[in-house]
Amino acid sequence: MIEIKQLSKKYKGADIFSVSNLDLSISEKDIFGLLGPNGAGKTTLISLLCSLIKPTSGSFVINGLTYKKNKNQLKQLIGIVPQEYALYPTLTAFENLMYFGSMYGLKGNKLKIKIKAALQTLGLSQFSNKKINTFSGGMKRRINLIASILHDPKVLFLDEPTVGVDVQSKNVIINYLKELNKKGTTIIYTSHHLNEAEAFCTKVAIIDHGKIITQGPPKSLINDQKNANNLEDIFLALTGHALRDHA
């Protein structure tokens, strides 16, 4: 599904590579977790795969397509749930979704039905006509998610989709993502919630200093590591206990 070869990214003025000669293969229908400390390169990798930034070197292919040759096809194939809410605060939930759905070429009743169904599943039907600036963080996260899946993407990228939300909202989001995966959507997500990733992902990769330091199904990784009871143990063993503050 996704083949990444020797992908590197160094930001202008930066001393080090945020992503460095990274190779990775993600299979169709995986729920793939990209885990790592702050500044490890998770968001940069997602941004590269979503064509938001230009790689310094290396290449990747998604479903046999590249941005250079198949830009619009690829954009139609993927969905992105950015870390920011990325919604118009003064528009209602329905207006936001109608607009972003239209950008994928969806229109009319077909789009309205899709929006209503998604709002229903994520428990937001009664807030459909409320403005986004009146929503809580959890509600905004759910609308942010719906805005990215109205066109039934084959691959869905999520950058920390459950950050700052309550447990209830988190459960609704994770269950919804599992449903999407069952229907055939490949999911690539980044998170700091290692327990959530352990339960949710079919495969994870721990990334640090722009490189993948380990990858595989969470259970295999835990079994293979001595004295590890969960992903957090492995994470700390591989990335260390030092703080990763950066500016």
Place this chain on the structure above:
Amino acid sequence: MHKLLASTYKEFLLLTRDIGGIAILFIMPLVLIVTITIIQDSTFKTVSETKIPILLVDNDKGSVSETIVKGLEESNIFEVIKINIEEDAKNLVFKGKNQLAIVIPENLSSDLENKINQNVEGILNKFGLDEEVIVENQPKKVFLAKEVKLYFDPATQFSFKNSVKNEVDKMISRIETQSIYNAFQKQITDDPSEIIFETENFISFKEILPKNKDENILPNSVQHNVPAWTLFAIFFIIVPLSINIVKEKSQGTFVRLRTNPVSYLTVLGGKTVIYLIVCLIQFMLMLLIGIYLFPAIGLPTLNVSGKFPLLFLVALFAGLAAIGLGLLLGTIAKTQEQSAPFGATFVVILAALGGVWVPVFIMPEFMQTLSKISPMNWGLNAFYDVFLRNSSLLEIVPEITLLFLFFIITTLIAIVYNEKKNAV
């Protein structure tokens, strides 16, 4: 097309949800045009209702000072306030209590008369026409040149100072000429009723105005101000438009749009349609103000009879030029702190270059050249062509073509810049 319509509708919703923003967009230009027109109207009026009070210290108390006072009062611009002591007048003016003081020197009338009589006698003697006995080598009495002093408030504008100086200079020249005629008259004939000289001006001026169907087109403050300030307001659209684009970047929606299968041209297209409609509504409101409000508050009526289609066309293309600039600024700026002050200042610079405040023909040569590349200058010329020069569509084609090209070029630069910046 569907994506463009959706983008346009989204922009419409965003704009209409910001009531304060809409109020500023539509009300402020109207306040601006009313204020400026009221202020500038007195400059254009031949009969002004408000008179400038000037202090007059009359140390002469003769015929010359009488004529000066009469001339000032008849000018209908000044209200003469007589004051006895020069020092008092000077203090009042220099402290800004009054704009101007005129001090007429002692014995101005008698010395002027005697000096002219002396000169006239001298001339007539040369021609042997003087009947009186001439005493050879008798020394002439020396009359020192007289000074009419003018005191101006230091804050007075240069143009006002100049026009007052010219007015006083003209008056004094007239008095001197009249006195010369009188002196000759007295010397040549003893009968004061006998008219020897025609003292009326031989040369006069007649202003030929452009005509519309045999009717003179009389320029007034409204015909000048409405186009100029309408254009200024139209160009101010670059501020809210660039803020709109920068906001999209800061709230993350622009990042989402970049991952959507939609071109930047489509995104900008939606903004262009809505903001162009805003420009045209602004334009219509300003015309309505000129037609209906101005006469109600004592200003001349804006005459748009038969000109509306061409004016609308100019407003349309001027709006496009302004929008192109707004799109470019919004694309390049990273924060609202960059786009808003830059946009506002840049519009003021364009307005100055375009001739909104000071006519282009009195600018320094370098600025005149620079003004030729100001879209506001093209727009203002097109408006003046229609409003004041009675021009046809063909005659405004060059200006509206330039405005359209400006829109195309700025929009293209915005798109290319965005593509380059976000190239993958």
